[in-house]
Amino acid sequence: MKLFVLTFLNGLTLAGLYFLVASGFTLVFGLMRNVNLAHGSLYLLGAYLGYEVGDRTGSWFLAVAAGFLTAAIFGVLLQILVFRRMEGQELRQTLVTIGISIVMADLMLAIWTGETYQFEPPDWLYGGTPLPFVKIYPTIRIMVLVVSVLVGVALWLFLTHTRIGMMIRAGVDDRGMLSASGVNVQRVFATTFAVGAGLAGFAGVVGGSALSIAPGEDTRYLLASLIVVIVGGMGSVPGAAIGALLIGMAEQFGLAYSPTYGVVYTFVIMVAVLAIRPQGIMGRA
Amino acid sequence: MSAVADTLPRASPQWIRPVLSYGIAAVGLVIYPLVVPDFWAFQIGAQSLFLGVISLSLMFLGGYGGMVSLAQMTIAGVAGYLIAIVGGNSLNFGPAWPWWAAVPIAVAGGTVAAALIGAISVRTAGIYTIMITIAIAVAFFYLAQQNYTLFNGHSGFASILPPHVFGIDWRAPIPFYFLSLAVAVLSYAIVLYLSRSTFGVALQAIRDNARRMRALGFNVSAHRIAAYAIAGSIASLGGVLLVWFNSRISPGTIDTGPIFDILIIAVLGGMRHPVGPFLGAVIFVLLENFAIDFIDRERFNTLIGACFLAIVLFSPDGVLGLWDHLVALINRAGAANRMFQRPISSGDRTQPAATGRPIPGRR
Numbered sequence: 254m255k256l257f258v259l260t261f262l263n264g265l266t267l268a269g270l271y272f273l274v275a276s277g278f279t280l281v282f283g284l285m286r287n288v289n290l291a292h293g294s295l296y297l298l299g300a301y302l303g304y305e306v307g308d309r310t311g312s313w314f315l316a317v318a319a320g321f322l323t324a325a326i327f328g329v330l331l332q333i334l335v336f337r338r339m340e341g342q343e344l345r346q347t348l349v350t351i352g353i354s355i356v357m358a359d360l361m362l363a364i365w366t367g368e369t370y371q372f373e374p375p376d377w378l379y380g381g382t383p384l385p386f387v388k389i390y391p392t393i394r395i396m397v398l399v400v401s402v403l404v405g406v407a408l409w410l411f412l413t414h415t416r417i418g419m420m421i422r423a424g425v426d427d428r429g430m431l432s433a434s435g436v437n438v439q440r441v442f443a444t445t446f447a448v449g450a451g452l453a454g455f456a457g458v459v460g461g462s463a464l465s466i467a468p469g470e471d472t473r474y475l476l477a478s479l480i481v482v483i484v485g486g487m488g489s490v491p492g493a494a495i496g497a498l499l500i501g502m503a504e505q506f507g508l509a510y511s512p513t514y515g516v517v518y519t520f521v522i523m524v525a526v527l528a529i530r531p532q533g534i535m536g537r538a
Numbered sequence: 539m540s541a542v543a544d545t546l547p548r549a550s551p552q553w554i555r556p557v558l559s560y561g562i563a564a565v566g567l568v569i570y571p572l573v574v575p576d577f578w579a580f581q582i583g584a585q586s587l588f589l590g591v592i593s594l595s596l597m598f599l600g601g602y603g604g605m606v607s608l609a610q611m612t613i614a615g616v617a618g619y620l621i622a623i624v625g626g627n628s629l630n631f632g633p634a635w636p637w638w639a640a641v642p643i644a645v646a647g648g649t650v651a652a653a654l655i656g657a658i659s660v661r662t663a664g665i666y667t668i669m670i671t672i673a674i675a676v677a678f679f680y681l682a683q684q685n686y687t688l689f690n691g692h693s694g695f696a697s698i699l700p701p702h703v704f705g706i707d708w709r710a711p712i713p714f715y716f717l718s719l720a721v722a723v724l725s726y727a728i729v730l731y732l733s734r735s736t737f738g739v740a741l742q743a744i745r746d747n748a749r750r751m752r753a754l755g756f757n758v759s760a761h762r763i764a765a766y767a768i769a770g771s772i773a774s775l776g777g778v779l780l781v782w783f784n785s786r787i788s789p790g791t792i793d794t795g796p797i798f799d800i801l802i803i804a805v806l807g808g809m810r811h812p813v814g815p816f817l818g819a820v821i822f823v824l825l826e827n828f829a830i831d832f833i834d835r836e837r838f839n840t841l842i843g844a845c846f847l848a849i850v851l852f853s854p855d856g857v858l859g860l861w862d863h864l865v866a867l868i869n870r871a872g873a874a875n876r877m878f879q880r881p882i883s884s885g886d887r888t889q890p891a892a893t894g895r896p897i898p899g900r901r
Contacts, residue, residue, distance in 0.1 A: 286665060288665050288668060288669055290668075290672070343664065343665045344606065344665065344668075345850060345854060347665060347668055348801075348805060348846075348850045349847065349850055349851065351798055351801065351846075352843050352844075352846045352847035352850060353843075353847070355795075355798055355839055355840075355842070355843035355846070356839070356840050356843035356844060356847070358839070359837060359839035359840040359843065360840060362836075363836070363837060363840075472676060472794050475676075476673060476676040476677065476680075479669050479672060479673045479676075480673050480677075482669070483666075483669060483670060483673060512684070513684050513685040513686055513687060513691075514681070514685060515684060516677050516680040516681045516684065517681065519677065520674070520677045520681075523670075523673060524658055527658055527661045527662070527670070528658075528661065531661040531662045532662075
């Protein structure tokens with residue numbers, strides 16, 4: 254029972270982290286049809302730069318803000334300097350993001366080497382919190398869960414209750430119609446890219462605090478984002494939440510109950526969804 | 539130069555040019571390993587050939603089928619792991635069957651894996667193909683890395699060597715070069731033949747308009763899955779050579795780096811013609827071996843990534859596209875010199891197409 258509850262909690266917190274990364278990915282994909290395969294690199298970039306800021310200033314909150322901001326700025330630059338020049342050419346955009354991810358991974362390895370970095374979160378996040386069944390559970394993991402729920406709610410409010418959020422949703426459904434009705438689509442694109450990339454950088458600092466940051470994490474979170482979006486359906490934030498829950502649980506239960514075949518669970522979920530509902534659980538045909 | 543351009547298309551039948559260029563290429567490829575040092579035959583020549591074969595499978599899927607699959611290295615890896623497990627390795631894991639049993643099993647296994655990947659990814663189309671195939675590829679990498687009962691985890695398998703047949707050690711540089719050349723020529727011929735067969739034409743039509751082909755009664759999914767299986771056989775052959783070349787396989791062989799390398803090679807060379815992947819492979823292998831001379835060895839990925847970005851941004855058809863561009867420039871310069879003469883290439887090219895079209899109003 255204890256193993257089950259512990260695995261469940263681990264799955265839940267991992268799902269929170271995956272949701273943070275994948276919600277930005279799904280928004281960008283849904284709106285711009287741009288499969289940003291450099292999304293994992295944005296996660297790692299946010300984490301490293303957040304670490305540098307946290308290390309210099311000693312403030313974990315500044316590190317979180319820096320992670321979000323630097324990734325967001327980088328995302329906007331990508332959108333303006335690269336993707337705007339090849340609009341409508343989905344395959345070429347995707348190839349460009351692959352090129353960028355290769356170069357970024359290599360340059361980050363050059364700057365921050367292969368070492369593993371650990372953040373220093375505030376004291377009240379250290380230690381454990383008593384919970385039923387498992388006696389004590391790391392506070393920082395509970396924080397990850399709370400933060401991801403808060404971000405999810407904020408994202409939902411942003412998409413449903415603000416003007417720009419309405420534009421983003423309209424753009425996901427029909428881009429042509431949105432620009433025909435006089436909306437500056439480029440600005441909507443840039444905003445979405447900023448939010449999506451920023452969330453990846455934000456998740457980098459939050460995830461790096463709960464776990465750690467090292468080269469190779471970019472691939473891990475890219476894979477998670479891809480599967481979450483395939484399972485949840487593109488462009489859907491609730492879909493990303495459902496997908497993240499399924500994948501986070503599958504990974505943790507796989508690890509706990511059949512360690513060497515853990516990734517097979519994730520894979521089976523993806524295949525099952527593709528067989529039954531190719532557009533994803535919350536995706537529209 | 540201008541005299542040749544003017545007379546050649548008229549004076550000689552159409553088959554002269556391909557026969558000439560293939561003849562020159564064949565002679566060059568056969569003489570090459572005999573005149574260069576072993577390093578150039580083995581490290582550069584053979585490696586370019588089998589990397590070209592694996593990329594050719596991607597070119598076949600992407601160029602003719604419109605399906606850019608990033609799982610081709612994974613399929614090569616499946617074949618590689620199979621030959622390591624059934625064909626004998628340093629751990630004495632598996633049955634250690636002779637090559638004539640192990641190689642067909644490896645290729646068949648790779649083909650089945652490819653057909654399964656195809657069956658999964660043809661459920662969706664377009665940009666989703668990349669997402670699904672990369673997810674499959676990375677998932678397989680993690681499986682190979684964390685599983686010790688079948689894949690021997692992080693260290694993989696070592697001492698997987700090609701056999702001695704007819705008294706020849708096929709891992710010696712020159713025999714291995716010719717082995718790779720034979721596989722490359724075979725794969726190239728298969729792809730070229732298929733591209734002109736009924737199946738290949740249907741595949742290209744599906745790439746251009748799947749809905750219309752479905753309406754015409756073609757089984758679009760079956761065509762796509764068959765294309766995946768064929769590409770899978772080719773990638774598997776390349777995978778067997780890759781493992782024999784390295785004499786080992788580990789999760790690093792199928793990590794994201796090599797997965798992307800196959801795409802880089804195909805895009806560098808150009809995906810419009812089967813010769814593209816081989817050109818791309820030569821450029822890639824040369825860069826990989828000699829980049830150390832002008833940039834830190836550790837930063838090879840930055841260099842190759844930047845080359846890839848430059849090609850994607852400025853010449854979407856790769857080196858082949860650059861070549862066509864150059865030919866067009868020369869033709870235009872030539873045409874400008876002879877403005878008063880009859881237009882050469884453009885006129886010749888549009889003529890048959892125009893006569894082939896039905897003339898409206900005539901029954």
